[in-house]
Amino acid sequence: MNQEIISTPITQRNLVAYLRSPIAIRERCQELFAMVLEGNSSYFTCNLDRLGKVADYVIDVMHAEYPDLHIPFHSRWRHFEAGGIERLKDFDRALAHLKPTEKAVAKLDLAILSILLDAGAGSSWVYYEESTGSSFKRSEGLAIASLHMFCQGSFSSDRHQIYCVDARKLQALGESELATGFQVSSENYLVGFSGRLKLLQKLGRVLLSKPEMFGATNPRPGNLVHYLSSKVKNNKLAAASILEALLEGFSDIWPGRLQFDGVNLGDVWSHRSIEDDGFVPFHKLSQWLTYSLLEPLQELGWEITGLDDLTGLPEYRNGGLCIDLGLIEVKRPNVLRSPHPVSSEVIVEWRALTVVMLDRIAAKIREKLDMTSQELPLVKILQGGTWLAGRKIASELRTGGIPPIQIESDGTVF
Known part of the structure; x- marks a missing residue:
């Protein structure tokens, strides 16, 4: 530059x-x-x-x-492999049945969701990953918590399509569900927790307001892939x-x-x-x-x-x-x-x-x-x-x- x-x-x-x-x-x-x-x-x-x-x-x-x-x-993808654990290999295997564009939509769903949850966690909050027995703080902890919730279908309203973030589920997302996923309690305080929840709920409403960017039926943030494809010229x-x-699509959240x-x-x-x-x-x-x-x-x-x-x-x-x-x-x-x-x-x-x-x-x-x-x-x-x-x-x-x-x-x- x-x-x-x-x-x-x-x-x-x-x-x-x-x-x-x-x-x-x-x-x-x-x-x-x-x-x-x-x-x-x-x-x-x-x-x-x-x-x-x-x-x-x-x-x-x-x-x-x-x-x-x-x-x-x-990028956020580095945090998903915190502790030297290759979680993304398992994630890619889980998406292997999808077509390339569908896979990109799912990955954008995860990245957008995870980054909107990525504001500073504070110095005391810790996320314990049961599958590895490891604990993570700050950005890495937030990333891994959001990855596990995503892979469990916590942000999808369709149990047949769990690797998804959709407007219907975001609007209905409750405090207890997000707190459980992020292991938040009075003893494990996460800075700005209520702000994160409100941000996701607002995201659900914003997705519905912009069908041209996110889709007309139960829209997803990852559908931005289709919108961006119209900006691609000579494959660039x-x-x-x-x-x-992103600023046009998400400014209202x-x-x-x-x-x-x-x-x-x-x-x-x-x-x-x-x-x-x-x-x-x-x-x-x-x-x-x-x-x-x-x-x-x-x-x-x-x-x-x-x-x-x-x-x-x-x-x-x-x-x-x-x-x-x-x-x-x-x-x-x-x-x-x-x-x-x-x-x-x-x-x-x-x-x-x-x-x-x-x-x-x-x-x-x-x-x-x-x-x-x-x-x-x-x-x-x-x-x-x-x-x-x-x-x-x-x-x-x-x-x-x-x-x-x-x-x-x-x-x-x-």
């Missing part, structure tokens, strides 16, 4: 379409980055002299995890087109978000330093979801283009890496002492700086490894990579590996 941001007057664009684009994410984050460099932030400074050190740290993590640098995409599909479809002209903007927040409308888009979960749909779509023989048009993910592992290694510096110690709402300017700035820094870290890593963006796209650097490095340094610095800045989560953002 060319790091030079070329701005077009906002009056020449449809604002909602613009805010749903990776271009907008980078432009608005760059505005806040410039503000920080000018010394006008109340919360952060940036020490770009640390960029080389951060790149070296990430490269060490990459070599330790992937010695040959054959790195897969940063742009990554940005996948993100655009997000609770309590900013709106423009009656449209729910999703993972878009406000900052007083952004001129005109003040909006700063991130679309973290939607981009994470886009990355996670790449492999099932490639299995259809589609070539995904423009991978680096998408941005790095502005979440607490990538952002924590930048703070813990001194690339982003906190001006006031009280920023680290108490949790902040997702909508607060301190969190908006932190996430914006993370997007900008991930591009710069990626460029520095490629420079040091003498690799191109085609050989090492951002989605592989995230996997190899910055996310793992953020988790590693957090575990070295703080008990429980908590991020340096605490966030008040409702279970629908991080």
Whole structure:
């Protein structure tokens, strides 16, 4: 991705379409980055002299995890095999009787469902996998819990078609059923549990409202495959087109978000330093979801283009890496002492700086490894990579590996 941001007057664009684009994410984050460099932030400074050190740290993590640098995409599919257990082989065998498109629909059902449940779990929740006798926390635990529930037919209203997520079942999904599947109790607290349940129930209603994207009869999120097929040209599909479809299809599921002209903007927040409308888009979960749909779509023989048009993910592992290694510096110690709402300017700035820094870290890593963006796209650097490095340094610095800045989560953002 060319790091030079070329701005077009906002009056020449449809604002909602613009805010749903990776271009907008980078432009608005760059505005806040410039503000920080000018010394006008109340919360952060940036020490770009640390960029080389951060790149070296990430490269060490990459070599330790992937010695040959054959790195897969940063996607939900990696979490399904946590603990080195090849659960996906069993999953693929279970889907072997399906036609290629039906298999892709089932895989998108799982990926979309699982990622919508992937907001931060907190430090105390644990999922125990009876079949392996292993316990998993955070993203890996959420992934494995959702995989087992999916394979048991917990999100399907048709007992003859269990590998399915459908609108009818999502709307009827009860608290006790989801709590049982995720082993949630007063002793095993999952942050934002009620928010996750409401999100799935809302998803069921949204699926019904968009038959052109998800099907007319008991629609499924995985039916997005059919919608995306219309965007394929010469067997190629742009990554940005996948993100655009996800944001168009799922924008109405997000609770309590900013709106423009009656449209729910999703993972878009406000900052007083952004001129005109003040909006700063991130679309973290939607981009994470886009990355996670790449492999099932490639299995259809589609070539995904423009991978680096998408941005790095502005979440607490990538952002924590930048703070813990001194690339982003906190001006006031009280920023680290108490949790902040997702909508607060301190969190908006932190996430914006993370997007900008991930591009710069990626460029520095490629420079040091003498690799191109085609050989090492951002989605592989995230996997190899910055996310793992953020988790590693957090575990070295703080008990429980908590991020340096605490966030008040409702279970629908991080």
